[in-house]
Structures are given as structure tokens and as C-alpha cells.
Amino acid sequence: MLIVPEREIADLMTREAAFEAVEKVFAAMASGDARNFPVVREAIGHEDALYGFKGGFDRAGLALGLKAGGYWPNNLDKRGLINHQSTVFLFDPDTGKVRAMVGGNLLTALRTAAASSVSIKHLARDDAKVLGMIGAGHQATFQLRAALEQRKFEKVIGWNYHPDMLPNIEKVAVEAGLPFEAVELDRMGEADVIVSITSAFSPSLMAGHVCEGTHIACMGTDTKGKQEVEAVLLKRARVFTDEVAQSVSIGEAQHAVAEGLIAEGDITPIGAVINGTHPGRTSDKDITLFDGTGVGLQDLAVAAAVVDLAVEKGIAIEVDF
Structure with missing residues (x-):
């Protein structure tokens, strides 16, 4: 299994790369080549937090997996952490084996911004x-x-x-x-x-x-x-x-x-x-x-791109899992 820690994401994923990944996966969804799985998102009754899972499978990009995480509204004031916390898990679609674990906080911010940016490109005057x-x-x-x-x-x-x-x-x-x-x-x-x-x-x-x-x-x-x-x-x-x-x-x-x-x-x-x-x-x-x-396929698309970049640059950590 490959691990790409949160600390490495900023040096790997650009706004341009996030935009490209999200635009492609939106197109794949519309053409029937990718689908999201039902979302699980619940209040956990602790720290006013919302926690859940978003996942899916992109046949075009061969990205299978999920993002686990949510919103902890007290993080910033109590702990100096951002309120949104998440991790992305990717699986090999041929075998089902876990392929990678990727820090999802910055990726979530980048893919969310990329989605609105895609909408502006295609819909704004x-x-x-x-x-x-x-x-x-x-x-x-x-x-x-x-x-x-x-x-x-x-x-x-x-x-x-x-x-x-x-x-x-x-x-x-x-x-x-x-x-x-x-x-x-x-x-x-x-x-x-x-x-x-x-x-x-x-x-x-x-x-x-x-x-x-x-x-x-x-x-x-x-x-x-x-x-x-x-x-x-x-x-x-x-x-x-x-x-x-x-x-x-x-x-x-x-x-x-x-x-x-x-x-x-x-x-x-x-x-x-x-x-x-x-x-x-x-x-x-x-x-x-x-x-x-915010669909799970957005997270998988940017996470898969990050894993490829991390491997290319020798940053990904490989562990026997």
C-alpha cells in the first residue's frame, strides 16, 4: 500500500491539476463511465461533528475508493486544526486490494474549488x-x-x-x-x-x-x-x-x-x-x-492524480499491508 501524507499534498497538487481531474470525472459521470455510491453522513453526537463516507468507481480512470471524514466545528478554536478532516482510500479495481491512503484535507479544498471553477468556465457569461x-x-x-x-x-x-x-x-x-x-x-x-x-x-x-x-x-x-x-x-x-x-x-x-x-x-x-x-x-x-x-468521485480523481505524482517524484511511502 502507498501512503501520501497530508504534509506532501501542497507540493504535489496544483489548482490546474485539480481542475483537470474534476472536469474529466464530471464528464465521465454524465457519459455513464463513472458513478458515485450512496453517501453516508451522520451527526455522531460528539463535538457537534458530522462524519461520513463518499465513494464511487470511475471506469474511465480506473479509480475505486472512498473518502472518510467530515466536519468538526470546534477544531479551529479548541485545537488550531481546520474544521474539515478527511482521508482518501484507493483500491485496485482488478483485485480489491487497498492501493493507497492519501491525506484528504487540502485535496478536499482544492477539489471543491475546482468544481465551482468548472461551473464558472462552462456556465458564466x-x-x-x-x-x-x-x-x-x-x-x-x-x-x-x-x-x-x-x-x-x-x-x-x-x-x-x-x-x-x-x-x-x-x-x-x-x-x-x-x-x-x-x-x-x-x-x-x-x-x-x-x-x-x-x-x-x-x-x-x-x-x-x-x-x-x-x-x-x-x-x-x-x-x-x-x-x-x-x-x-x-x-x-x-x-x-x-x-x-x-x-x-x-x-x-x-x-x-x-x-x-x-x-x-x-x-x-x-x-x-x-x-x-x-x-x-x-x-x-x-x-x-x-x-x-461534493461527490466522492471528485475526491478519488484528485487523490489518484496525487498518488501518480507522488510515485513519480519518489515521495510515496510504501508499506506492506
């Missing part, structure tokens, strides 16, 4: 100039860096439940040479692209905050009950997702479907847009919304 950020935590910095690579943005605006955290994303914008402005939510109408990355259980972005032509990437809702945007906004939008089954069960669409505002058939896998079997945005006036629930 070409002339998008203003990027709106809702959320300013650890993951938001990854989201912002990845998003800025997809269009020639001229300004970043941001809002967070706790305004004192906004300097986290302001620093990223300034490093990219762009002005940053903290705003109230009603000014999100100025944004051509909005990335929402919070762990909220009630909506912050309302339908009235969004103008025609906007692309929204909802990246924080991955559990029953979570919600970042008003459900009626999905009725106004053309809705896309990483996986439809997760979108309606644990994603942002769970609320709009439950309220009868949209049906499962109204949601399109983004892989269909990547493959060219769905047009995606059809007008500059369309509101497009990507429901990024």
Missing part, C-alpha cells in the same frame, strides 16, 4: 466582470483563487455572517491585483458571478439579490437541512449540479424540490454541458445555478 463571494472562511480563499482564473474579473465584492473574517478573502483579491469591497447582501446584484460557501442552515442569498445573467455556484450545502440560497431562486434559474441524486437529497435543491418549486428532471448534470450534450447557458439573461454537493 464570457463578459463577467464582478465576482461576489458569500462566505469568508478557510474554503472561501480556495474558491476565490480558483474562480479568478476563469474570467477577467475586475472587482471582488464580499459578504460574511461574521464581517471580521472578510480580510481573509480581501487578501486574496488584493494579491490578484483586484479591488475588494465588503457589501451588504442586497448589493450582490452587482455581481456577474456569485460563489456561496457557508455552512448555513438558513438562506442568506435571496432571489431578490440576484440579477439576470448571473451565475451562482452554491458550494456549501452537502447535508440534509443545510441551505445557502432562497429556494425560489432555483425556480428562476437553470439548475446544474455535480450529481442529481445528491442535489435533491443533500444539496441546495433539496428545499426547492420539497416545496414543489422544481422537479428532479429540472436539474442537469454539469458533465452534460462539458460533454456538449446540453447547451448550458442559452442567453446572457439566464440565471444559472450550480449546486455543488
Whole structure:
């Protein structure tokens, strides 16, 4: 078995490599060459933590495995650790033997940012100039860096439940040479692209905050009950997702479907847009919304790429297991 420790990931996986891996696996999902297994995600009744498993099999990339981990909301304050903790396990699809164990914390941040970045590439207007950020935590910095690579943005605006955290994303914008402005939510109408990355259980972005032509990437809702945007906004939008089954069960669409505002058939896998079997945005006036629930195949794709790089560079640790 190969081990790629968390400490090695930063020197192995780039945003570009994560983007390529995620875009390919979304395309494989839409063409039927890859599928995710049902998600297990539960509150464990200790430290307010959510823990679970996401897995799948990509026949195109021959990646089989799972990610185990979750969200420990007290980690940062109590222990100086990031709140999201995870590990990826890869298995040989020919024999079932464990192939690799890979640190999943940075990979999770990179693959989540890559997913929203893929949605911006394929769904946002070409002339998008203003990027709106809702959320300013650890993951938001990854989201912002990845998003800025997809269009020639001229300004970043941001809002967070706790305004004192906004300097986290302001620093990223300034490093990219762009002005940053903290705003109230009603000014999100100025944004051509909005990335929402919070762990909220009630909506912050309302339908009235969004103008025609906007692309929204909802990246924080991955559990029953979570919600970042008003459900009626999905009725106004053309809705896309990483996986439809997760979108309606644990994603942002769970609320709009439950309220009868949209049906499962109204949601399109983004892989269909990547493959060219769905047009995606059809007008500059369309509101497009990507429901990024986070699928296990994303984790397997980036982990498999990391293992290959680690072997190539002689960094992977081999153990007899």
C-alpha cells in the first residue's frame, strides 16, 4: 500500500491539476463511465461533528475508493486544526486490494474549488466582470483563487455572517491585483458571478439579490437541512449540479424540490454541458445555478492524480499491508 501524507499534498497538487481531474470525472459521470455510491453522513453526537463516507468507481480512470471524514466545528478554536478532516482510500479495481491512503484535507479544498471553477468556465457569461463571494472562511480563499482564473474579473465584492473574517478573502483579491469591497447582501446584484460557501442552515442569498445573467455556484450545502440560497431562486434559474441524486437529497435543491418549486428532471448534470450534450447557458439573461454537493468521485480523481505524482517524484511511502 502507498501512503501520501497530508504534509506532501501542497507540493504535489496544483489548482490546474485539480481542475483537470474534476472536469474529466464530471464528464465521465454524465457519459455513464463513472458513478458515485450512496453517501453516508451522520451527526455522531460528539463535538457537534458530522462524519461520513463518499465513494464511487470511475471506469474511465480506473479509480475505486472512498473518502472518510467530515466536519468538526470546534477544531479551529479548541485545537488550531481546520474544521474539515478527511482521508482518501484507493483500491485496485482488478483485485480489491487497498492501493493507497492519501491525506484528504487540502485535496478536499482544492477539489471543491475546482468544481465551482468548472461551473464558472462552462456556465458564466464570457463578459463577467464582478465576482461576489458569500462566505469568508478557510474554503472561501480556495474558491476565490480558483474562480479568478476563469474570467477577467475586475472587482471582488464580499459578504460574511461574521464581517471580521472578510480580510481573509480581501487578501486574496488584493494579491490578484483586484479591488475588494465588503457589501451588504442586497448589493450582490452587482455581481456577474456569485460563489456561496457557508455552512448555513438558513438562506442568506435571496432571489431578490440576484440579477439576470448571473451565475451562482452554491458550494456549501452537502447535508440534509443545510441551505445557502432562497429556494425560489432555483425556480428562476437553470439548475446544474455535480450529481442529481445528491442535489435533491443533500444539496441546495433539496428545499426547492420539497416545496414543489422544481422537479428532479429540472436539474442537469454539469458533465452534460462539458460533454456538449446540453447547451448550458442559452442567453446572457439566464440565471444559472450550480449546486455543488461534493461527490466522492471528485475526491478519488484528485487523490489518484496525487498518488501518480507522488510515485513519480519518489515521495510515496510504501508499506506492506
